[in-house]
Structure formats: C-alpha cells, structure tokens
Amino acid sequence: MRIAPTPLAGVHLVEPEPVPDARGFFARLVCADSFAAHGMVADFPQCSVSWNRAAATLRGLHWQAAPHAEAKLVRCTRGAIFDVAVDLRPNSSSYRRWVARELTAENRLALYIPAGCAHGFLTLSDDTEVFYQISAPHMPDAARGLRWDDPDIGIDWPTTPAVMSERDAALPGWADAMGQG
Numbered sequence: 761m762r763i764a765p766t767p768l769a770g771v772h773l774v775e776p777e778p779v780p781d782a783r784g785f786f787a788r789l790v791c792a793d794s795f796a797a798h799g800m801v802a803d804f805p806q807c808s809v810s811w812n813r814a815a816a817t818l819r820g821l822h823w824q825a826a827p828h829a830e831a832k833l834v835r836c837t838r839g840a841i842f843d844v845a846v847d848l849r850p851n852s853s854s855y856r857r858w859v860a861r862e863l864t865a866e867n868r869l870a871l872y873i874p875a876g877c878a879h880g881f882l883t884l885s886d887d888t889e890v891f892y893q894i895s896a897p898h899m900p901d902a903a904r905g906l907r908w909d910d911p912d913i914g915i916d917w918p919t920t921p922a923v924m925s926e927r928d929a930a931l932p933g934w935a936d937a938m939g940q941g
C-alpha cells in the first residue's frame with residue numbers, strides 16, 4: 761500500500777497496491793508496521809458503515825472529545841464521496857485548516873484521520889456506502905460537531921448539500937464548537 765501525507769498534519773491518504781492474477785487481485789488495506797512508520801494507529805476496535813440514499817448527502821463535521829478521541833480510516837465501498845478532515849489541534853502546524861479527497865468504490869482510496877480532527881463527507885452519487893475503521897468506541901456524550909459551512913474554515917464543497925440530519929444542520933460555528941469542551 762502507498763501512504764501519502766496531505767497538507768494536514770497526520771492526515772494520510774492510503775492507496776492499496778493490488779496484486780493481480782488470473783482470478784483478479786489481492787490488496788492489503790491496513791498494515792500495523794506501515795501505519796506505525798507514518799505515526800498512524802492500526803488498532804480499530806470498532807468498524808461502522810453508513811449508507812446514503814441520495815447524492816449531495818452531508819454527514820459531519822464530527823469528532824469525539826478527549827479522552828474518547830478517535831482516529832478513523834474512512835473508505836467508500838459503493839459510490840463516491842468528497843471526504844473532509846479539519847484540524848482542531850491548537851498546537852498543530854495545520855490548525856484550523858481543512859483537506860479533502862475524493863474517495864470512491866473504484867479508486868479504493870482511504871483517508872486516515874487522526875484524533876484531534878473533525879470528519880465529514882458529501883456524497884457524490886446516489887446509493888453511496890462509507891466504511892469506517894475507528895480507534896475508539898462510540899461515546900454519545902463525547903460527540904462534538906462543527907457546522908459544515910463555517911466561514912472561518914471555508915471548506916470548498918463541490919456542491920450544496922441537499923440532505924443532512926437536523927443535528928448537522930444545527931451544529932455550531934467554530935467559536936462555539938471549540939467551547940464545547
């Protein structure tokens with residue numbers, strides 16, 4: 761697999777390297793040694809999936825507060841997403857910056873998002889499925905969020921969301937979100 765850095769500290773793009781043969785191919789998706797060499801965790805005690813009926817569905821921007829902060833490896837297993845990470849770490853060289861990558865079932869790319877970053881995505885096609893490998897269990901009381909269109913972050917979404925949860929539509933802007941503790 762190829763692990764490439766992004767402009768956000770600790771956020772990496774993981775690209776499988778398929779080994780082809782007459783049957784098709786085999787490819788590794790996670791490797792503890794390779795991940796550790798890039799400062800990434802590879803222990804994912806919880807895996808989740810979300811299915812999204814329509815294109816332009818937005819989920820996020822979410823994270824879990826310490827001590828329940830989670831690293832995530834996110835991939836699109838059907839359809840396509842515009843996947844976004846936002847750096848919330850005050851001591852990070854990329855604090856308050858965002859990065860996005862197009863993850864699709866066809867490119868099999870995965871975005872590694874370390875603890876201390878918010879995550880969200882916008883679907884680019886109907887019938888899109890997103891698979892998460894997560895380094896910490898879901899703790900509802902630790903759930904935090906930032907609104908998708910916060911002007912201080914300025915994410916350049918490819919299109920206006922058409923579908924989102926009431927929770928996501930009501931998420932706070934940066935100042936209030938950082939005051940959530």
Ligand SMILES: Cc1cn([C@H]2C[C@H](O)[C@@H](COP(=O)(O)OP(=O)(O)O[C@H]3O[C@H](C)C(=O)[C@H](O)[C@H]3O)O2)c(=O)[nH]c1=O
Nearest residue numbers: 808810819820821822823832879880881892897898925
């Ligand atoms: C996250 C989660 C949710 N749930 C339950 C709670 C709700 O009854 C239902 C939907 O939850 P929610 O609306 O928070 O789902 P998303 O909006 O897709 O949240 C996710 O979206 C963004 C993009 C992420 O990166 C996180 O993985 C996660 O926050 O699933 C669980 O049972 N376990 C879980 O781990």
